[in-house]
Amino acid sequence: MGNVNTPQNRQLQPSASLEIRLLGPLTVKMDGKTVAIPAKKTRALLAYLARREGVDIARTTLVGLLWGERDETQARASLRQSLSELRGALGAAAEAITASKESVSFARGAAWLDTRILETASTAENDKALGEAAALFAGDFLEGLAIDEPAFDQWQTAERERIRLMILAIHDRLMKQSEHRGNIEEAINHGLKMLSLDPLQEAVHRTLMRLYVMQGRPDAALAQYERCERELADQLGVRPEAETEALMRSIRTSRREGSSRPRTQPPSAAAEKPSLTVLPFANLSTEPEHGFFAQGLTQDVVGALSRIKELLVVSSNAKQASAGIVDLAQDLGVNFVLEGSVRAAGSRIRVAAHLVDGRSGKHVWAERYEGELGDIFAVQDQITQAIALAMQAKLTAGDMARFWEGQTRNLRAWEKMVAARDAFLRFNKSDNEDARRLLEEAISIDPHYTGAMVLHGMTHWWDARFNRSIDRSHSLRLAEEDCRRVLALDPHLGIAQMLRGGIAWLRGEQDQAMEFAQQAVSLVPSDAHSTAFLAMLYMYAGEHGKSSATLKLAQRLCPQYPPWYTYYEAYNHLWTGNLAAALELGRLYHSQEPDEPFAYILLATVLAFQGEKKAAAAMIDELRLRFPGFGMANMHLSQHYREREKFEKVTTLLREAGLPD
Structure with missing residues (x-):
């Protein structure tokens, strides 16, 4: 949410007069001007003190860290000399360092410190804060600083590894979020950055292979496999995992099939208009x-x-x-x-x-x-x-x-809507709440902003389907209130009809739900997500032929479609008896959404249908480990089949596999 200020991203830029950068070569600036600290051990002393800001560090610890080979008298004298040099270099900012006979400390917050900012921002939910945190990584911790002291070297190595893992985790989150939003190129860039830090992350190689395929670049995907194979052989002397090999073979097969036939002509819809x-x-x-x-x-x-x-x-x-x-x-x-x-x-x-x-x-x-x-x-x-x-x-x-039905002419309201739409599409409780708050701000700015009202209603609909901590009937009433307000202003707004369909479906009114969703598609025929939403309703209604055909149309309208299209495609194959295709798509969805509990449910269901009871139970065990609060209540809340026996069959198999009530 690029334009939203948070406590995390407000502090990403230096505001204090003293700035210390420990990522990459040590850099110290006062009021924008570089501070020269010639002696290596004095620079090392500053780095250690700043990294442990706010902590009283015993002088014995410092002398052992930086002058371990000297006797105590000489070492303490060297420490006093380095502290004097450091105070002289820092000038007015020297008051950040306080020393007593027994200890030395660097005042917390006395300097803008990149490692502190990185740690704070790394826990943020905000994409912009995460991106700016990743950008702080200018190189290894204290890159180029070597003082030939074993204790310091050990500390420096441990800090480097800790920060490297932190940066990897940030890029991993950004990669997944970018893919979830459909920004494949950005997701690839984050993956490549992860491999520049650790080329042996085989799961990242696989993700990049899959992303390249989504871009229509099978050659790049196979080149990524070759890089993975080479890195593992050179550094570990091992072959890629079976999962990686299987993905490579699948890409090669698809590539051969694609090159052996001419490019398909556009569907008739494209030829007609x-x-x-x-x-x-x-x-x-x-x-x-x-x-x-x-x-x-x-x-x-x-x-x-x-x-x-x-x-x-x-x-x-x-x-x-x-x-x-x-x-x-x-x-x-x-x-x-x-x-x-x-x-x-x-x-x-x-x-x-x-x-x-x-x-x-x-x-x-x-x-x-x-x-x-x-x-x-x-x-x-x-x-x-x-x-x-x-x-x-x-x-x-x-x-x-x-042209602009549902839109606004107010720049501030539009800005809020862009950020809210981005947050909502992450599909989790925290971002859903952020989206709702932003939409309320947009609507307060422009009370006739019907597009914002519909999305506000969708946040309540999402709560009603997935959020066990909120009263479902109350959420549906709030979603319906938004719908009524919108339709009073514009009775022919397509996305409002889609929301009406979703509300009716959660209330068990399957035929009414499909009627509303069909109206949405007729009003906005090129809207892939309205089309896919209709396909979802067809699937739960047991009309799997219609659902598959409608999903194909949605995929045509959105070739780099979001993972949830795959989810419903897998269930269509499951209910029509094509268990091999359902399993393949289930595995694909699980690889796309590893932090989504329903990805585990899908795979466990397909495996149970195949009679693979141990594999299904293992999948549920993994689900319970990752999401301990998830259980049968989540299934009752979100899975609304017209044919009750289908729901009973799924839940019976999942209960046998170990899913708790």
């Missing part, structure tokens, strides 16, 4: 607080174009680049590709956009817009209308009115 994909607008802003503009503009342009029934809009998270546009268009089966950039500085914004013919690679239309930040909404209107006209879509008055 113009189609396009929108690449993420490049963020050229130098000011961090404006970083959300590119993301928000991309999402809103896609949303607006999706409402034009004469256009087919296929989502894309492909890396933004003019090279390869023709290949990308062919892969996605679209006629056109839209790409652009956003630069915000101060109170001004500049947007460049151009539409490219997917067959020839030639520009069909290009334009540049410049104005005040508040003009962003007028820019969105102009881009959408220009694209529709360039693609010769016949726009009715209704189409024009629906």
Whole structure:
């Protein structure tokens, strides 16, 4: 949530006059100017004191650490000399160091200290704080500082390893969150950074292989396997794990099958009407607080174009680049590709956009817009209308009115909505609460912001389905209140119909739920998530043929679709008896969502259906270890089958496998 201030990210930049960086070569600055500390042991002394700020450290500890080979008298004299040199170098900031006859300490908070900031931010839930924490890592702890003292060397090595593990954990969280949001390129970058710190992390190699495949880059995935194989052989003398080998063989097989047949022609829907994909607008802003503009503009342009029934809009998270546009268009089966950039500085914004013919690679239309930040909404209107006209879509008055249905013209409200949407899509209790708070702020700014009202209702719907600590009926009433408010303002808003369908489904009104969801899809035919939501309802209603076909359409609209599409695809295979396909998809979903308890439930269910009782029980054991509070109550809350016997069959098998009530 790029524009939201938190206690963690507010302290990521130096504010104190004294700044000490221990990550990478030791750097000390006073009021922005570098402080020279020539003696190595004096630098080592400062590093040790600062790293243990606020602690009284016995002089005997310091002399043993830095002058272990000298007798005590000489060592204490050397310590006094180094303290004197240090005070002289720090000048006015020397008061941070206090010394008595027995101990020395560095006052807590007396300096901006990168390792402290890193530790604080590493526990943050905020993506921006995590990203900025990762950026603090400029190299190994005290890189290049060697004083040939065994005790100090041992401490330095331990600190390096501890910080390295902390950075790895941060990048791992960022990688998973990026993939969850569909930002595959960003997820890959985090994975590569993890391997630069520890090239032997085989699970990360596998994740990168899978991400490259999601990008349509099987050659890069196989090259990643070769790197993994080489690192393991060179450093450990072992082969990759069976899981890695199996993934490699699967990619090779798919690659051979793909190269042995011509590229598939676009589906009939694409042949019947113009189609396009929108690449993420490049963020050229130098000011961090404006970083959300590119993301928000991309999402809103896609949303607006999706409402034009004469256009087919296929989502894309492909890396933004003019090279390869023709290949990308062919892969996605679209006629056109839209790409652009956003630069915000101060109170001004500049947007460049151009539409490219997917067959020839030639520009069909290009334009540049410049104005005040508040003009962003007028820019969105102009881009959408220009694209529709360039693609010769016949726009009715209704189409024009629906371009920005559910949207706002208030910049501050829009900013809150962009951040809230990002938080909600992480699908956990904490981020759901953050999303709701941001949406309430957006609605207070613009009381007619129907898009924010619907998403606010979705946060209550999510609670009703997944949050055992909240009264379900109360959450559904709150979601329904949001729905009523929206429909009073705009009775034809597609996403409001989707929410109505979700509420009806949780109340056991299956037919009514599907009717509402069908209305949502008819109002916004290119919205992949509304389409996939309808597929989910079909699955629980036992209409597995319809569900599979609808999921395929959603995957067509969103080729780099989120993991939850895979989840319902796996259950369709389960209930139609294709257990091998269900198991393969279950394993894929588990690898995509290792922190999702229902990933373990899915795999345990499929294994139990196959008669693999021990494997199913082992999966439930792992679930209980990872999520001790998860049990049958979660199943009753979230799994609403029309045919009660299906639910009973699943829960009976899970209970036999060890899932507690």
